[in-house]
Amino acid sequence: MKILKTITAAFLLSFTVANAQESLDFSGKKELVSPEVNGSNVTFRLKAPDAKSVKLVANWLPQKGWEPGTVDLQKNENGVWEISQTNLPPDLYTYSFLVDGVKVDDPNNVYLVRDIANVMNLVYIDGAKSGNYKVQNVPHGTVAKRWYPSKGMKTDRRITVYTPAGYEKSKEKLPVLYLLHGVGGDEEAWMTLGRASQILDNLIAQGKAKPMIVVMTNGHMSNAAAPGESAKGFYKPVMMTPDVFNADMETYFKEIIDFTESNYRVRKEVNSRAIAGLSMGGFHSLYISANYPNTFGYVGLFSPAVMPPQNAQSDIYKNLDQKLKNQLNNHYKLYWIGIGKDDFLYKNVADFKQKLDGMNFKYQYVESAGGHTWSNWRVYLNDFLPLLFK
Amino acid sequence: MKILKTITAAFLLSFTVANAQESLDFSGKKELVSPEVNGSNVTFRLKAPDAKSVKLVANWLPQKGWEPGTVDLQKNENGVWEISQTNLPPDLYTYSFLVDGVKVDDPNNVYLVRDIANVMNLVYIDGAKSGNYKVQNVPHGTVAKRWYPSKGMKTDRRITVYTPAGYEKSKEKLPVLYLLHGVGGDEEAWMTLGRASQILDNLIAQGKAKPMIVVMTNGHMSNAAAPGESAKGFYKPVMMTPDVFNADMETYFKEIIDFTESNYRVRKEVNSRAIAGLSMGGFHSLYISANYPNTFGYVGLFSPAVMPPQNAQSDIYKNLDQKLKNQLNNHYKLYWIGIGKDDFLYKNVADFKQKLDGMNFKYQYVESAGGHTWSNWRVYLNDFLPLLFK
Numbered sequence: 090m091k092i093l094k095t096i097t098a099a100f101l102l103s104f105t106v107a108n109a110q111e112s113l114d115f116s117g118k119k120e121l122v123s124p125e126v127n128g129s130n131v132t133f134r135l136k137a138p139d140a141k142s143v144k145l146v147a148n149w150l151p152q153k154g155w156e157p158g159t160v161d162l163q164k165n166e167n168g169v170w171e172i173s174q175t176n177l178p179p180d181l182y183t184y185s186f187l188v189d190g191v192k193v194d195d196p197n198n199v200y201l202v203r204d205i206a207n208v209m210n211l212v213y214i215d216g217a218k219s220g221n222y223k224v225q226n227v228p229h230g231t232v233a234k235r236w237y238p239s240k241g242m243k244t245d246r247r248i249t250v251y252t253p254a255g256y257e258k259s260k261e262k263l264p265v266l267y268l269l270h271g272v273g274g275d276e277e278a279w280m281t282l283g284r285a286s287q288i289l290d291n292l293i294a295q296g297k298a299k300p301m302i303v304v305m306t307n308g309h310m311s312n313a314a315a316p317g318e319s320a321k322g323f324y325k326p327v328m329m330t331p332d333v334f335n336a337d338m339e340t341y342f343k344e345i346i347d348f349t350e351s352n353y354r355v356r357k358e359v360n361s362r363a364i365a366g367l368s369m370g371g372f373h374s375l376y377i378s379a380n381y382p383n384t385f386g387y388v389g390l391f392s393p394a395v396m397p398p399q400n401a402q403s404d405i406y407k408n409l410d411q412k413l414k415n416q417l418n419n420h421y422k423l424y425w426i427g428i429g430k431d432d433f434l435y436k437n438v439a440d441f442k443q444k445l446d447g448m449n450f451k452y453q454y455v456e457s458a459g460g461h462t463w464s465n466w467r468v469y470l471n472d473f474l475p476l477l478f479k
Numbered sequence: 480m481k482i483l484k485t486i487t488a489a490f491l492l493s494f495t496v497a498n499a500q501e502s503l504d505f506s507g508k509k510e511l512v513s514p515e516v517n518g519s520n521v522t523f524r525l526k527a528p529d530a531k532s533v534k535l536v537a538n539w540l541p542q543k544g545w546e547p548g549t550v551d552l553q554k555n556e557n558g559v560w561e562i563s564q565t566n567l568p569p570d571l572y573t574y575s576f577l578v579d580g581v582k583v584d585d586p587n588n589v590y591l592v593r594d595i596a597n598v599m600n601l602v603y604i605d606g607a608k609s610g611n612y613k614v615q616n617v618p619h620g621t622v623a624k625r626w627y628p629s630k631g632m633k634t635d636r637r638i639t640v641y642t643p644a645g646y647e648k649s650k651e652k653l654p655v656l657y658l659l660h661g662v663g664g665d666e667e668a669w670m671t672l673g674r675a676s677q678i679l680d681n682l683i684a685q686g687k688a689k690p691m692i693v694v695m696t697n698g699h700m701s702n703a704a705a706p707g708e709s710a711k712g713f714y715k716p717v718m719m720t721p722d723v724f725n726a727d728m729e730t731y732f733k734e735i736i737d738f739t740e741s742n743y744r745v746r747k748e749v750n751s752r753a754i755a756g757l758s759m760g761g762f763h764s765l766y767i768s769a770n771y772p773n774t775f776g777y778v779g780l781f782s783p784a785v786m787p788p789q790n791a792q793s794d795i796y797k798n799l800d801q802k803l804k805n806q807l808n809n810h811y812k813l814y815w816i817g818i819g820k821d822d823f824l825y826k827n828v829a830d831f832k833q834k835l836d837g838m839n840f841k842y843q844y845v846e847s848a849g850g851h852t853w854s855n856w857r858v859y860l861n862d863f864l865p866l867l868f869k
Contacts (some may be wrong), residue, residue, distance in 0.1 A: 198583040
């Protein structure tokens with residue numbers, strides 16, 4: 090029959106006439122493996138015969154001030170540069186290469202993550218500490234990108250909503266965690282760098298965390314959505330937007346609660362609401378929970394920025410002591426603070442704790458190794474979730 | 480007050496002690512702009528003072544066989560390589576650099592997309608033809624990553640589900656389009672390379688397409704989800720999985736319809752169901768619609784692969800003529816075929832059309848310029864959606 094050529098044959102025949110096709114690699118050519126992970130050891134490789142220098146830039150290497158750490162790769166006779174890193178503790182790491190000074194993502198590793206304006210490769214080291222960061226064979230929740238109307242900001246704004254496995258078919262009302270990102274993030278950060286959906290799926294499957302809805306907001310109120318996802322188009326992201334401390338996030342946060350509670354099957358008691366955030370998101374969680382009296386039964390401050398700027402004028406930032414006293418009198422269930430010993434905000438958090446101690450404000454405090462890092466924030470989330478909604 | 484240092488001051492002070500912090504760039508240093516888009520002209524720049532050669536690899540440049548087209552950048556006195564491309568027709572394009580033979584994504588452009596094992600930068604040229612590919616100030620639908628149970632594959636599998644703006648609060652039942660990817664894709668491809676959610680949001684807002692639910696499946700049945708999103712972990716994707724023509728997709732497609740119709744508020748008449756796909760997804764759409772008698776009122780084949788391999792044994796691929804006759808007798812509303820003049824599958828589609836003509840099987844046929852490309856598939860989707868559910 091005329092058309093009984095196989096599609097494979099059609100593919101092969103077409104090589105002679107190919108033009109304007111998506112690149113379809115049928116060559117099966119042997120490619121470099123990078124990263125090659127063996128237990129806690131990883132080998133990185135890059136083919137660059139003409140390069141004079143290839144460095145690995147990686148977040149497990151000691152930083153030099155604010156500059157990321159680097160280490161040189163060695164070139165072999167085939168023009169392939171290589172380096173092995175051994176005994177990496179279980180975690181999800183980021184890296185890239187510097188080839189003669191040019192930043193190069195590993196062309197053999199398609200797993201990339203963006204942090205502000207920097208795109209890096211991911212490499213995962215399995216182990217007890219990182220096991221909840223990987224996708225396991227457990228029931229998976231649904232992750233939705235959704236838009237809520239913000240009257241305050243006069244636009245629809247994007248949120249990420251995690252609903253646990255079985256939510257859609259159940260009739261049970263669920264508690265809600267509002268989970269906030271840092272100054273470099275957006276409504277995608279807890280999913281991409283934070284591995285929140287994997288951590289939630291795994292903790293819930295293990296029976297360690299209660300099934301809950303998690304609403305991940307965008308704390309840069311002048312952005313309707315993450316870079317590239319709003320009508321602003323494909324602009325280059327910057328870390329600081331002008332709105333970071335203008336109290337819009339705190340002022341209009343109720344819109345997000347109202348949207349969640351009128352669009353999802355949720356419990357609406359104080360002790361079924363939690364709010365937590367990292368860095369700037371810790372700042373937001375602190376001031377939102379203090380300004381919304383008797384709204385949140387659980388508060389989590391992960392490496393929090395705790396002070397407003399001196400020129401902040403909003404009432405949101407005023408009379409914090411009195412607001413904290415009200416919060417105390419409302420008998421919250423948990424006020425949780427985590428910070429790394431090397432965090433640049435360590436001293437500020439210590440001062441804030443002293444203030445809390447002075448007013449007998451109860452809190453749980455976790456001091457970890459390390460600094461102001463996603464490595465810590467994933468651990469904090471993994472440790473915080475089992476404490477909620479008990 | 481002791482803690483009344485501003486957070487900005489804390490950030491600045493911390494420079495002296497910084498270690499183990501996420502990289503936070505407060506330097507405000509002037510960075511290169513790349514790509515710089517001015518109307519239909521784009522300038523690409525890369526700082527690489529030590530490089531001997533920098534090439535632009537881009538999908539608008541003429542291909543050499545299956546190899547993508549390239550053009551040389553020119554180096555200026557500051558070690559910055561630069562090239563301008565003029566009069567690019569409105570579209571969403573992909574590109575990367577080759578620096579002394581090493582594939583380098585543009586470090587000044589955070590917008591990246593993966594196609595199989597290749598990650599490329601995006602650059603968008605605005606215009607009438609591409610306007611629906613950008614996020615506009617219109618109501619936005621919800622995009623959810625969700626898992627359905629597959630008894631056939633003995634695992635949960637991931638789908639992407641688009642529900643139009645207002646779906647959650649409405650009581651109206653909506654029609655459903657099942658939208659299938661090609662051999663290099665997965666359940667994310669129509670969203671990332673295909674800009675399906677933007678096209679849907681915009682066409683619906685313009686009143687040109689009916690509000691509908693769109694279910695985007697993963698046609699590689701041995702993969703539970705896109706690379707990195709299943710328990711297979713962070714493996715390197717390959718184009719061909721062994722399951723491409725083993726009929727699992729067609730055999731178990733009913734599970735996806737059943738899941739959709741029992742989990743979403745949808746119309747269940749034949750003329751409220753559509754199926755469409757590109758390349759391998761066109762093949763799937765052809766055989767699914769032919770094997771599910773009287774299920775789909777609308778069928779779209781975008782640059783379809785139309786023939787099974789000669790060694791395909793499943794009954795799914797047998798007696799196609801008789802199945803098409805049944806389909807014809809069931810009075811479908813639309814059978815739509817689109818292909819580019821330069822597509823390597825052009826001849827196969829011409830043969831298939833001849834078969835359809837021979838049995839008076841009605842179809843709409845669109846022959847476009849170009850080949851087997853996302854540029855065409857976005858246009859086909861944009862043209863096909865307004866024809867549905869009328």
